[in-house]
Amino acid sequence: MSLLPNAWHIARREYRQRTASRTFVIVTAFLAVVGIGIALLPVLGRLITGDETTTVAVHSTDVQLASTTATTMNQLLNADGKARYEISAADDPAAADADVRAGRIDGLLTVTRAADGELSFEALTDASGTDQRLFAVRQAVIQVNIGDRLRRAGVEPSEAGHIFAETPWQVTPLDPNSHSLEDNFGANYILAYALVILTFMAVITYGQWVATSVAEEKSSRVMELLVTAATPRQLLAGKVIGNGAAGLTQYVVVVAAALVGLLAQGAVAQYLLGDKAGAPLEDVNLLVLAPFGVFFVGGFALYSLLYAGLGSLASRTEDVQQATGPMLFIGMGGYFASFIALSTPEAAWVKVVSLIPFFSPYMLPMRMLISSVAPWEWAVAAGLMVVFLAAALWTAARIYSAGVLLYGQRASLRSVWRAVRVDR
Amino acid sequence: MSLVVDAISKRFGEVVALDGVSFSVEPGHIFGLLGANGAGKTTSMRIVLDILRADSGTVTWQGQANTELPRRTWGYLPEERGLYLRMKVVDVLSFFASLYGVERGAATAELEEWLQRFRIPDYRDRRVEELSKGNQQKIQFIAAILHDPAVLIMDEPFTGLDPVNVQLLKEAFVEMRDRGKTLIFSTHQMETAEELCESIAIIDRGRVVVSGPLKDVKRATGRQVVRLATDRDGNGTEWLDGMDGVTVGVRREDFVELGVPAGADPELILRAALDRGERVTRFEIGEPSLEEIFIEHVGRPALAEEDRHLAAPTREAPAETES
Numbered sequence: 001m002s003l004l005p006n007a008w009h010i011a012r013r014e015y016r017q018r019t020a021s022r023t024f025v026i027v028t029a030f031l032a033v034v035g036i037g038i039a040l041l042p043v044l045g046r047l048i049t050g051d052e053t054t055t056v057a058v059h060s061t062d063v064q065l066a067s068t069t070a071t072t073m074n075q076l077l078n079a080d081g082k083a084r085y086e087i088s089a090a091d092d093p094a095a096a097d098a099d100v101r102a103g104r105i106d107g108l109l110t111v112t113r114a115a116d117g118e119l120s121f122e123a124l125t126d127a128s129g130t131d132q133r134l135f136a137v138r139q140a141v142i143q144v145n146i147g148d149r150l151r152r153a154g155v156e157p158s159e160a161g162h163i164f165a166e167t168p169w170q171v172t173p174l175d176p177n178s179h180s181l182e183d184n185f186g187a188n189y190i191l192a193y194a195l196v197i198l199t200f201m202a203v204i205t206y207g208q209w210v211a212t213s214v215a216e217e218k219s220s221r222v223m224e225l226l227v228t229a230a231t232p233r234q235l236l237a238g239k240v241i242g243n244g245a246a247g248l249t250q251y252v253v254v255v256a257a258a259l260v261g262l263l264a265q266g267a268v269a270q271y272l273l274g275d276k277a278g279a280p281l282e283d284v285n286l287l288v289l290a291p292f293g294v295f296f297v298g299g300f301a302l303y304s305l306l307y308a309g310l311g312s313l314a315s316r317t318e319d320v321q322q323a324t325g326p327m328l329f330i331g332m333g334g335y336f337a338s339f340i341a342l343s344t345p346e347a348a349w350v351k352v353v354s355l356i357p358f359f360s361p362y363m364l365p366m367r368m369l370i371s372s373v374a375p376w377e378w379a380v381a382a383g384l385m386v387v388f389l390a391a392a393l394w395t396a397a398r399i400y401s402a403g404v405l406l407y408g409q410r411a412s413l414r415s416v417w418r419a420v421r422v423d424r
Numbered sequence: 425m426s427l428v429v430d431a432i433s434k435r436f437g438e439v440v441a442l443d444g445v446s447f448s449v450e451p452g453h454i455f456g457l458l459g460a461n462g463a464g465k466t467t468s469m470r471i472v473l474d475i476l477r478a479d480s481g482t483v484t485w486q487g488q489a490n491t492e493l494p495r496r497t498w499g500y501l502p503e504e505r506g507l508y509l510r511m512k513v514v515d516v517l518s519f520f521a522s523l524y525g526v527e528r529g530a531a532t533a534e535l536e537e538w539l540q541r542f543r544i545p546d547y548r549d550r551r552v553e554e555l556s557k558g559n560q561q562k563i564q565f566i567a568a569i570l571h572d573p574a575v576l577i578m579d580e581p582f583t584g585l586d587p588v589n590v591q592l593l594k595e596a597f598v599e600m601r602d603r604g605k606t607l608i609f610s611t612h613q614m615e616t617a618e619e620l621c622e623s624i625a626i627i628d629r630g631r632v633v634v635s636g637p638l639k640d641v642k643r644a645t646g647r648q649v650v651r652l653a654t655d656r657d658g659n660g661t662e663w664l665d666g667m668d669g670v671t672v673g674v675r676r677e678d679f680v681e682l683g684v685p686a687g688a689d690p691e692l693i694l695r696a697a698l699d700r701g702e703r704v705t706r707f708e709i710g711e712p713s714l715e716e717i718f719i720e721h722v723g724r725p726a727l728a729e730e731d732r733h734l735a736a737p738t739r740e741a742p743a744e745t746e747s
Contacts, residue, residue: 009523010523017508017511217506220509221504221505224475224502224504224506225500225502225507225567226523228495229495230495
C-alpha cells in the first residue's frame with residue numbers, strides 16, 4: 001500500500017499535537033532566548049570584564065631600567081590602539097606590593113639585572129595561569145628581554161626594529177580546496193563545533209520524541225486501532241515526518257534566533273563597547289551550510305525511524321529510555337568521534353567514518369568546514385544514506401509491526417532480533 | 425458470500441493460541457464469538473483484521489483473502505479501548521476516518537448523527553479525557569464505524585457499560601445490521617449473545633467446539649428444558665429428584681427448571697405431575713440457554729465466579745485494565 005495519503009494524515013496530527021502543546025511553546029521560547037544569549041556571549045563577556053584596563057607596576061632598583069621597560073611594554077601591549085594596558089614605573093616596591101594585594105592594581109613586575117647583565121623578571125599577581133592578560137604581559141616581557149640582550153650585544157636600536165619585523169611565511173596546502181588554512185579558520189572551527197553539538201542534540205532529542213510518541217500510543221492502546229487503519233510503514237513515515245517537522249520547527253526557531261544573535265554581534269558590540277571585535281562568525285559564508293541541511297535531514301530521518309522501531313518495543317513511556325538505548329549509544333559514538341576528528345580532520349579513519357550514514361551528518365559538514373570533502377565522497381555518503389534509510393524503514397517497520405502488539409515484555413536485543421525475523 | 429475463517433492456527437512461542445479455528449459468518453448477520461478469557465477470541469479477531477498473521481489457514485471475505493482486502497473493509501473495536509485522550513472528540517473521530525479515506529466534512533456530519541443517537545451531542549468539542557469511560561466507549565464505537573465498513577469486528581463491546589448504554593449499543597448493533605453490515609463480536613455474556621446473534625461459535629483453548637446458526641446449535645444438543653410450576657409454587661417438588669433421566673436444574677421461587685436429555689419425552693414429567701395430583705400452573709418446553717450449551721461443551725461457565733463482579737454492568741466500570 002502506498003505511503004500517502006495516510007502518512008500525511010498521521011504526520012499532520014503528530015505535528016499539530018506536538019506544536020500545540022504548552023511544553024513545546026515554552027521550551028522553544030526558552031531555547032531561543034538561550035540561543036541568542038550564547039550567540040552574544042563573547043560580547044556580553046567583554047562587556048562585563050573585557051573593557052577593564054590592566055594596570056601593572058614595574059619596579060627595579062635601576063630607575064632607568066624600570067622606566068624603559070614600562071615604556072616598551074606599553075607600546076607593545078597597546079599596539080592595537082585600544083589602551084587596555086597601563087604599565088607604569090613604581091618607585092616604592094612596598095607600596096606597589098600593597099596595591100596588588102589590595103586589588104588596586106593587577107600586578108607588580110620586578111626587574112632585576114644580575115651581575116652578568118642578564119635580566120630576570122618576577123610578577124606578583126592573582127591572575128590565573130590561563131589568564132590571557134598574563135600571557136600577553138609575558139610575551140611583552142620576552143621582547144623586552146631580547147631587546148635588552150641585542151642592545152648589550154651592540155646592535156643598534158634602529159637595527160633592532162628590523163630584527164623584530166614580521167617574518168614572511170606561507171603554506172601551500174596539498175589540497176587546494178581545503179579550508180584548513182584560510183583566514184577565517186577559527187570561525188569555521190567554532191561553527192563546526194556548534195554543528196556537531198546541534199546535530200547530536202537534534203537526532204537524540206527528536207528521536208526520543210518519536211519513540212515516546214510511539215510508546216504513548218502503545219500504552220494508551222490507541223495502537224490497535226491505528227494498525228487496523230494504517231500500515232506500519234505509513235505509521236512510521238507519518239510519525240517521523242510529523243515529529244521531524246515539529247522538531248525542525250523548534251530547531252529552526254532556535255537556530256534562527258542564535259544566527260540573529262551572531263549576525264548582530266558586531267552591531268551589539270559596536271553599540272555597547274564601541275568596537276566590532278568579537279564577532280567571529282561575521283566572515284563565515286552561510287551558504288556552506290546547504291549540504292549540511294541535506295545530511296542533517298537524512299540523518300534525522302535515519303535516527304528517528306530506528307527510534308520509532310525501538311520505541312514500539314516499550315510497553316510504557318518509562319521503558320522508552322531502555323528500549324532506545326542503542327540509538328543513544330550510536331549517537332554518542334558519532335558525537336565523540338567528531339570531537340576527536342576536529343583536531344585530526346585529515347586522518348584516514350575520519351574520512352572513512354564520515355561516510356557512514358550514522359555519522360555523516362556530524363562529520364561531513366565538520367570536515368567541509370575545517371578541511372575539505374571531495375565530490376565523490378559527498379556522492380558516496382549520499383548513496384549510503386539512501387540505502388541506509390531504505391533499510392531502516394524496512395527494519396523499523398518489521399520491529400514496529402511485531403512490537404506494537406507486544407505488551408509487558410522487556411525490550412532486549414533478543415526480542416528485537418525475533419521481531420525482525422518473525423513475520424508478524 | 426460470507427466471511428470464512430478456515431483452519432487458522434497461531435502459536436506465540438510455546439503457547440498455542442489457535443489450533444485450526446474455523447467458522448463462517450453470513451453477510452448481514454450478527455455473529456457471536458463466545459469463550460472464556462484466553463480462549464483465543466482476540467487472537468482470532470486480530471488475524472481476521474490482518475493485524476496478526478496466522479501460522480496457517482486462511483481468512484476470506486466474499487471470496488477475497490483478507491490480506492488483499494482494503495483496510496476500510498473492516499471496522500474494529502478493540503478490547504483494550506484506546507483513544508487520543510488529549511484530542512477533541514471531533515478531531516479524534518475525523519482523524520481515524522481520514523485514515524480510511526473519509527473526508528472531514530462527511531465524517532463530521534456522520535459523527536454528529538451518532539453522537540445524537542448515543543445522547544452525547546454536547547461532547548463533540550470536548551477532549552476525550554473529559555468523558556466518562558462509558559462515553560469514551562461510545563466514541564470508540566463511532567470510531568469503528570465512521571468509515572462505513574462492511575464488516576464490524578468488536579471485542580467485548582459491552583464490557584464496562586451500564587445497562588442504559590448496553591441497550592443503546594444493542595440498538596446500534598441492530599441498526600448496523602439493518603443497514604446490511606456484518607457484525608462479529610466476542611463476549612462471555614451469554615445472555616447478550618443469545619439476544620443478538622443469528623449465529624455463534626464457541627471457542628475454547630484455541631479450538632472451535634461448536635459453531636453455526638444459534639437455532640441449529642441449540643437443536644443439535646437434543647436436550648430440552650422444562651419449566652414446571654404448580655399451585656404450591658416451588659414447594660413440594662422433591663419427587664422430581666427421583667425421576668429417571670431428568671436432571672433438576674434451578675429451583676426458583678415459583679418454578680423448577682429441569683433438563684431432559686436428547687430422545688426423552690418431556691411430557692412424561694407433566695404426566696407424572698398430574699398422576700401425583702399436582703395442579704400444574706405452568707408447563708413449558710424450551711431450548712436450553714446458551715449458557716447451558718456453553719457449559720455442556722466447555723465444561724465450565726464462560727465467566728469464572730470471581731470474574732463475574734468485573735463483568736457485571738456497572739456505571740464507570742473499568743474499561744481499561746492496564747497491565
